[in-house]
Amino acid sequence: MVAVMPTVILVRHGRSTANAEKVLAGRLPGVALDETGRDQAGALAARLAGLPPAAVVTSPLQRCRETVQPLLDALPDVPLHIEERISECAYGDWSGRKIAELADEPLWGVVQRYPSAAVFPGEGGESVRAMQARAVDAVREWNARIEESHGPDALYVVCSHGDIIKSIVADALGMHLDLFQRIAVDPCSVTAIRYTPERPFLLRLGDTGSLDSLRPRERPTAAPGDAEVGGGAGAP
Template sequence: MPTLILVRHGRSTANADGVLAGWSPGIALDDTGRAQATALAARLAGLPLAAVVSSPLQRCQETVRPLLDTRPELPRHTDDRVGECHYGDWTGRKLSELADEPLWGTVQRHPSAAVFPGEEGESLRAMQARAVDAVRDWNDRIEAEHGPDAMYLVCSHGDIIKSLAADALGMHLDLFQRISTDPCSVTVIRYTPHRPFLLRLGDTGDLTGLIPPPRPQAEEGQEDGDGRGGDGGPAAVRTAAAEDDAVVGGSTGTS
C-alpha cells in the first residue's frame, strides 16, 4: 500500500500570536511560514510523489503552493476530512486564556473524552475517525491509480497529524498529546496490509533517505526479486515476505 507523507502547514499568523485558529478564515502563513514552505519544496524535490492532498484551509493551501509551483504536473486535491479540528466556541481565542478552562485538562490528559463547546464543536474522537477514514480512502485511490509502491502527500494540521501517528502506532487517543509536530514538519507512514510503519515523525531535516532505491533489473525471462515482473518502486529491494514484516535486530538501512 502507499507511503503517506504528512506535512503540517508552515507557521501561521495565529501560531505566532498564540491563537487557536481552527476553521477561522483568512489565517495565512507569516514570513517564517512562507520561508518554511519554500524550503519544504526543496526538501521534497527528490521524492516521487503521485499526488498532493490538502486541507481546504488557507494556511495549508499556502504551504503546498511552492511545491506545486515547482512541480505543476502533480495532481492536487482538497479534502475537508483532513481539515483542522472544529474547536467550536474555542475558535479564535488565545491559548493562554483557554488553559484556564476546565476542559483544557481533559484535552491534555483524557482527550478521548473531549468535546469542544458550541454548535460546531467536534470531539477529538470524531476528528481522528474522519482523518483515518480519509487516509484509508486515499490509500486505496492512490494505489489503484499509481500502484502499491506509490508515495503521496497530505498537508494538514497538528492535531490531525498527531492523531494519525497515534493510529499508526496503535496508541490510544488519550496518549496522542505525547506526540509533537512542528510547523512544516514531515511525518511519514508506510501502510501495508498487516500494519502501518511510522518512518518519520515531526521531521524538519533532510528527506533524501526516503528516496526509493533503484529497482534491480531482472534478467530476461525472470521476475524481479519481489516475485513480480515489470517496474516497481520504494519496496523493490524488499522481498514479498519482508514487505509486511518488521526488521528483527534493527534496520538494514535499505528501507
C-alpha cells in the same frame, strides 16, 4: 514477504499568523502563513520535489494551501486534491482565543489527559474522537486511491494540521487516543507512514531537517507538561 502499500507523507502547514500570535485558529477564515511560514514552505518544496509525490492532498484551509503551493509550482504535473476530512479540528467557541486563556478552562485538563472524552464547546464544536475517525478514514481511503492509480510503491503528500496529524500517528502506532498528546509535530514538519495489510510503519515523525525545535522555548500553557492544543508555533 509483506505487501507494500503507498507511503503517506503528512505535512503540517507552515507557521501561520495565528501560531505566531499564540491563538487557536481552528477553522477561522483568512489565517495565512507568516513570513517564517512562507520560508518554511519554500524549504519544504525543495525537500519533497526530488521524491516526487504522485499527488498532493490538502486541507481546504488557506494556511495548508499556501504551504503546498511552492511544491506544486515546482512540480506542475502533480495533481492537487482538496480533502475536507483532513481539515482542522472544529474547536467551536475555542476558535480565535489565546492559548494562554484556554489553559485556564476546565476542558483544558480533559483535552490534556483524557482527550477521547473531550468535546469542544459551542455550535459546531467537534469531539477529538470524531476528528480522529474522519482523518484516519480519509488517509486509508486515499491510500487505496493512490495504489489503484499509481501502484503500491507510490508516495503522496497530505498537508493538514497538528492535532489531525497527531491523531493519525496515534492510530498508526496502535496508541489509545488518550496518549496522542505525547506526540509533537512542528509547523512544516514531515511525518511519513508506510501502510501494509498487516500494520503501518512510522518512518518519520515531525522531521524538519533541523534541531531548532529541541531548543528551550517559551510555552503559553499553564503547565510545562501540557501539550499545546492545535500544535503550537514551533521553534522561535
